[in-house]
Amino acid sequence: xxxxxxxxxxxxxxxxxxxxxxxxxxxxxxxxxxxxxxxxxxxxxxxxxxxxxxxxxxxxxxxxxxxxxxxxxxxxxxxxxxxxxxxxxxxxxxxxxxxxxxxxxxxxxxxxxxxxxxxxxxxxxxxxxxxxxxxxxxxxxxxxxxxxxxxxxxxxxxxxxxxxxxxxxxxxxxxxxxxxxxxxxxxxxxxxxxxxxxxxxxxxxxxxxxxxxxxxxxxxxxxxxxxxxxxxxxxxxxxxxxxxxxxxxxxxxxxxxxxxxxxxxxxxxxxxxxxxxxxxxxxxxxxxxxxxxxxxxxxxxxxxxxxxxxxxxxxxxxxxxxxxxxxxxxxxxxxxxxxxxxxxxxxxxxxxxxxxxxxxxxxxxxxxxxxxxxxxxxxxxxxxxxxxxxxxxxxxxxxxxxx
Amino acid sequence: xxxxxxxxxxxxxxxxxxxxxxxxxxxxxxxxxxxxxxxxxxxxxxxxxxxxxxxxxxxxxxxxxxxxxxxxxxxxxxxxxxxxxxxxxxxxxxxxxxxxxxxxxxxxxxxxxxxxxxxxxxxxxxxxxxxxxxxxxxxxxxxxxxxxxxxxxxxxxxxxxxxxxxxxxxxxxxxxxxxxxxxxxxxxxxxxxxxxxxxxxxxxxxxxxxxxxxxxxxxxxxxxxxxxxxxxxxxxxxxxxxxxxxxxxxxxxxxxxxxxxxxxxxxxxxxxxxxxxxxxxxxxxxxxxxxxxxxxxxxxxxxxxxxxxxxxxxxxxxxxxxxxxxxxxxxxxxxxxxxxxxxxxxxxxxxxxxxxxxxxxxxxxxxxxxxxxxxxxxxxxxxxxxxxxxxxxxxxxxxx
Numbered sequence: 001x002x003x004x005x006x007x008x009x010x011x012x013x014x015x016x017x018x019x020x021x022x023x024x025x026x027x028x029x030x031x032x033x034x035x036x037x038x039x040x041x042x043x044x045x046x047x048x049x050x051x052x053x054x055x056x057x058x059x060x061x062x063x064x065x066x067x068x069x070x071x072x073x074x075x076x077x078x079x080x081x082x083x084x085x086x087x088x089x090x091x092x093x094x095x096x097x098x099x100x101x102x103x104x105x106x107x108x109x110x111x112x113x114x115x116x117x118x119x120x121x122x123x124x125x126x127x128x129x130x131x132x133x134x135x136x137x138x139x140x141x142x143x144x145x146x147x148x149x150x151x152x153x154x155x156x157x158x159x160x161x162x163x164x165x166x167x168x169x170x171x172x173x174x175x176x177x178x179x180x181x182x183x184x185x186x187x188x189x190x191x192x193x194x195x196x197x198x199x200x201x202x203x204x205x206x207x208x209x210x211x212x213x214x215x216x217x218x219x220x221x222x223x224x225x226x227x228x229x230x231x232x233x234x235x236x237x238x239x240x241x242x243x244x245x246x247x248x249x250x251x252x253x254x255x256x257x258x259x260x261x262x263x264x265x266x267x268x269x270x271x272x273x274x275x276x277x278x279x280x281x282x283x284x285x286x287x288x289x290x291x292x293x294x295x296x297x298x299x300x301x302x303x304x305x306x307x308x309x310x311x312x313x314x315x316x317x318x319x320x321x322x323x324x325x326x327x328x329x330x331x332x333x334x335x336x337x338x339x340x341x342x343x344x345x346x347x348x349x350x351x352x353x354x355x356x357x358x359x360x361x362x363x364x365x366x367x368x369x370x371x372x373x374x375x376x377x378x379x380x381x382x383x384x385x386x387x388x389x390x391x392x393x394x395x396x397x398x399x400x401x402x403x
Numbered sequence: 404x405x406x407x408x409x410x411x412x413x414x415x416x417x418x419x420x421x422x423x424x425x426x427x428x429x430x431x432x433x434x435x436x437x438x439x440x441x442x443x444x445x446x447x448x449x450x451x452x453x454x455x456x457x458x459x460x461x462x463x464x465x466x467x468x469x470x471x472x473x474x475x476x477x478x479x480x481x482x483x484x485x486x487x488x489x490x491x492x493x494x495x496x497x498x499x500x501x502x503x504x505x506x507x508x509x510x511x512x513x514x515x516x517x518x519x520x521x522x523x524x525x526x527x528x529x530x531x532x533x534x535x536x537x538x539x540x541x542x543x544x545x546x547x548x549x550x551x552x553x554x555x556x557x558x559x560x561x562x563x564x565x566x567x568x569x570x571x572x573x574x575x576x577x578x579x580x581x582x583x584x585x586x587x588x589x590x591x592x593x594x595x596x597x598x599x600x601x602x603x604x605x606x607x608x609x610x611x612x613x614x615x616x617x618x619x620x621x622x623x624x625x626x627x628x629x630x631x632x633x634x635x636x637x638x639x640x641x642x643x644x645x646x647x648x649x650x651x652x653x654x655x656x657x658x659x660x661x662x663x664x665x666x667x668x669x670x671x672x673x674x675x676x677x678x679x680x681x682x683x684x685x686x687x688x689x690x691x692x693x694x695x696x697x698x699x700x701x702x703x704x705x706x707x708x709x710x711x712x713x714x715x716x717x718x719x720x721x722x723x724x725x726x727x728x729x730x731x732x733x734x735x736x737x738x739x740x741x742x743x744x745x746x747x748x749x750x751x752x753x754x755x756x757x758x759x760x761x762x763x764x765x766x767x768x769x770x771x772x773x774x775x776x777x778x779x780x781x782x783x784x785x786x787x788x789x790x791x792x793x794x795x796x797x798x799x800x801x802x803x
Contacts, residue, residue: 004442011444012436012642020430027423027611033415038714039407039723042414071473071613074631074641105631105640112630204642209430211473211613211644228628230511231476231504240504241476242415242606244613244647313440320441 005319005364009205009298009357010154010182015250016207016358022253023209026246034243035234045245052252056201056214059184059255062191065219068235069243072213073181074105075228076200077148079215079239080177081109083225084146084198085118092173093143096120099131099150099160100340106148106179118145127342128291129158137168146175151183155337155353156290157299159187166195175223181205181213185258186266186296191216197223201255203247207358208254212247215239269356270297272365276354277302279369283376285389289338289351300354303338303347306386307379312352315375319368322353407723408767412607412699412760413553413581414725419609419657422650426611429646437643438632447645454652461655462579462601463589464618470625470635471648474615475580475604476504479547481617481628481639482576482600483508486545488626492516493544496535496573498559499524499743500552505578506739509547522548526745527694528557535567543573550582550601554740554756555691556700558586565597574623576600580615584608584658585668585697590618599623603655605647609761610654614647671698671759674768678757679703681772685779690744690754699760704746704753705775708782713755713775716782720774725756 006014015023026048034049036042053064070076085096098110100122110120121139123131131149140147147169149160162178169176177198183189185206191199199216203209217223217238231240277300280286285305304312309323323335334348343351354368380386388395409417429450435443437451451471459466472478483505487495495517497509513519520538523531530548546568551558561577568575579588579601590601600623605614619625631640657663678701679689687703705713710726717724741751757771 006443008436008439008441008443011439012434014432014434015430017431020427023430024423024427027418027426029417031415031417033411033606033612036411036414036723036725038711038725039409039411039718041407041409041411041723071477071644072641074629075473077631078629103631104633105629108630108640202642204436209644209646210436210642211647229477229480230507231479231502233503233507240507241474242604242612244474244606244611246611247613247644247647317441320435320439320443322439 001361001363001367003318005368007354007356007360007364007368008320008322009360010157010353010355011322012204012210013207013357014359015209016254016257018257019208019250019253023246023250026249030245032245034245035232048245049243049248052248055252055256059259060180060189060191060199060216061193062216063219066216068215068217068238069248070213070215070239071211072204073179073200073202076202076213076215077103077105077179078109079225079228080198080200081106081113081146081148082228084175084177084223085113086226087224088145088175089118092145093141094118095141095144097123097136097139097144097147097174099123099125101125101129101153101337102148102150103154103179103181106150110148124340129153129156129289129337129341130291130294131160133161133164133168136165140168140172140174142172144172144174146177148177148179150179151189152180152186152296153290153337154182155335156301156341157182157296157355158290159183159294159296162196163194170195182296185255185262186298188262191218203251203254206254206258209247209250212244212251214251265358266297269360272360272362273297273300273354273356275362276300276356276365276368279365280372283373287347289341289343298356301351302354303343303351304376305347305350306383306389307350307376309349309351311379312350312375315379316371318371322355323351407718407721408771409762410722410724410757410759410767410771413556413756413758415606415612416609416760417762418611418650419654421657422610422654425653426646426650429649433645437645438634447643450645450649451643454648457652457656458603458616461659462583462603462618463591468590468618468621470617470619470638471643472615472617472639473613473644474606475578475602476615477628478602478604478615478617479504479578480508481625482602482619483512483545483547485625485628485638486574486576486623487512487515487517489624490544494518494520494541496520496522496538496543496546498522498530498548500528500555500740501547501549502553502578502580505547505549524743528552528555528691528740528744529694530559530564532563532567535564539568539571542571545576546573547576547578549578550588551579551586551697552691552740553581554738555694555702555744556581556697556758557691557694558582558696561593561598562596565593569597574599576602578602580604580607581697583655584664585699587661587664588659594620605651605654608654608658611647611650613644614651616651667761668698674759674763674765675699675701677765678759678768678772681768685772685776688750690741690746699758701757703755703757704750705755705779706753708753708779710752710754712782713753713778716778717771717774720777722771722774725758726754
């Protein structure tokens with residue numbers, strides 16, 4: 001077994017070797033610009049791009065014409081929200097509905113729109129990380145131009161009730177955007193059945209390469225967007241810029257594999273995740289963050305009370321995990337997602353996100369369980385707080401003196 | 404597998420084998436997210452940092468002046484819309500021969516209340532200095548003039564334009580996508596002359612598609628186009644495209660090495676001279692030939708022949724060239740660049756662009772000229788036989 005063990009698949013996944021193999025010819029002899037219309041170098045690249053588009057569409061039961069390539073889910077989220085808000089503000093209104101636990105790419109985009117004169121509502125989830133249909137319905141307004149709710153949360157893996165929310169949006173004449181960066185390939189998504197108008201995808205969360213993503217833009221009924229990247233008119237004018245053929249081919253193959261293998265893969269990973277949970281549940285003062293039922297199979301987010309998060313990360317260097325979303329981990333702020341669930345700063349700080357994936361083995365999980373037992377016991381042995389807790393002192397009533 | 408001779412390097416270039424080899428580990432076991440703090444992440448972060456140093460070094464910039472983007476289009480959009488967002492709506496000057504990824508965001512700004520002034524160029528594609536002086540009197544806030552044109556290859560005297568613009572205190576940007584790797588670029592010197600930002604792209608210099616950069620003077624305040632996780636000092640969110648950036652970095656090092664650059668320039672200049680001697684013998688008009696040009700680019704028209712047709716016939720003969728810019732290859736539109744150069748539409752219709760690269764040699768040039776000569780002969784023949792003409796035109800559309 002090779003150390004460190006990678007258990008951070010929600011930050012990024014390795015490129016599946018089968019995907020890399022498909023990409024390499026497009027990094028070698030097939031180097032044409034897909035926009036070149038006058039020679040076979042361009043034609044073959046364009047053909048590859050269109051095949052990949054079919055494959056991405058097929059995973060989510062959409063039409064290839066509904067898929068727009070972007071540089072990743074961040075760009076997809078920006079394009080969906082700014083593009084739709086600006087296009088429909090005049091006809092529908094300037095209210096945006098979203099959730100406090102969305103990814104920064106959604107939250108910061110909505111904040112930018114607020115600065116431009118839009119009004120936003122940020123729903124607070126329940127303690128389990130989920131929002132309720134009633135809560136969402138109550139917040140919808142006649143002037144709600146777009147609602148944005150992620151399918152799967154990146155930190156705690158909970159699955160929001162997208163189908164029900166979509167119906168409410170449709171009835172209200174509100175566009176519905178779903179950030180599915182963490183969902184594609186991890187759970188079934190059927191856009192023919194879901195009332196979703198815009199959906200963001202990322203390749204590198206699903207065993208494809210970094211630097212490529214897509215935005216689903218519904219055609220029936222037709223959703224229109226104001227482009228955010230202007231230029232040569234690629235992607236039917238919605239997103240200009242030379243298409244990176246190798247990355248697109250990689251995303252197509254990654255999504256094709258996901259479609260073929262998702263069923264059995266999810267069950268294998270769920271068994272490993274459940275084994276991990278069971279293996280650490282005999283450790284005292286361990287709290288699972290987020291609902292365990294409405295949750296993707298590969299995510300386990302737990303807080304180890306009376307253990308300082310940074311020390312824990314250092315102590316378990318043999319496993320690569322996240323103590324918050326990778327995208328915000330440079331800051332020492334406690335996770336805003338866990339705070340929104342009502343977790344204390346202490347519990348938020350001591351949280352670890354384990355995310356399993358295609359190449360995770362049972363041996364690695366066994367090792368992780370043993371390591372956690374040993375290291376947490378050791379850290380708590382050094383912790384005065386743990387000692388006080390064991391002595392029966394209620395730490396929430398302690399008045400700490402500054403000095 | 405196609406065996407055509409590739410003569411369309413301004414559209415995109417083959418990936419250098421060394422660059423591909425440098426990228427592959429990042430599509431394999433070095434897959435971490437640079438924002439992750441564990442070993443996988445730190446390895447990826449180090450790779451992005453090294454790529455940034457390489458890009459900076461290649462153009463004489465400091466690494467903190469490099470903002471990675473998904474390509475040249477995004478870099479151009481980031482500068483124009485990002486700088487405009489931090490300013491009250493004012494005046495914006497762009498040259499008449501800019502790439503669509505400058506023209507289109509400039510048009511967008513016009514819709515948001517900016518006044519857009521188009522800087523005229525002379526018959527060789529050179530910015531008209533008197534027109535520039537006149538437009539500068541309008542106190543522009545932003546100016547964007549490309550360093551080298553993608554179609555004609557003509558190079559602007561950027562330091563002189565910067566000197567001229569300096570008293571206005573406008574932010575001056577230059578799209579250097581086509582110049583990179585073909586001309587020596589020294590951002591420190593350009594910055595001292597008054598240039599504040601440059602756009603770069605990886606795939607025009609033997610690097611991969613999907614990466615570019617905006618090199619920008621830190622005094623320029625920019626609003627990001629992409630909000631989110633705060634990567635690139637909050638100026639461009641989104642998980643870094645590690646493998647592609649690694650490729651971009653190495654491609655910059657290889658393409659911009661002064662020794663390699665001067666050898667390549669000498670080789671391309673001599674190949675192009677061979678090409679253009681043949682073209683002139685066939686009666687071709689070479690555009691912007693009197694201007695300083697990129698060493699690899701030849702943009703020409705043959706009298707009485709339609710450019711699209713020539714390009715299709717060349718393809719059949721095994722030569723890949725362009726009839727206009729690949730990035731805006733919507734059918735039927737004459738080149739706006741040639742329009743700006745004052746080329747009459749009936750001549751512009753015949754435009755063909757050959758852009759040479761490292762893989763080309765003199766035997767290929769000779770072969771190309773022979774093929775072109777045969778096309779000229781064949782079409783001179785069909786031109787005398789009107790019935791054949793529509794059928795050929797139809798065929799070429801069919802190929803499209």
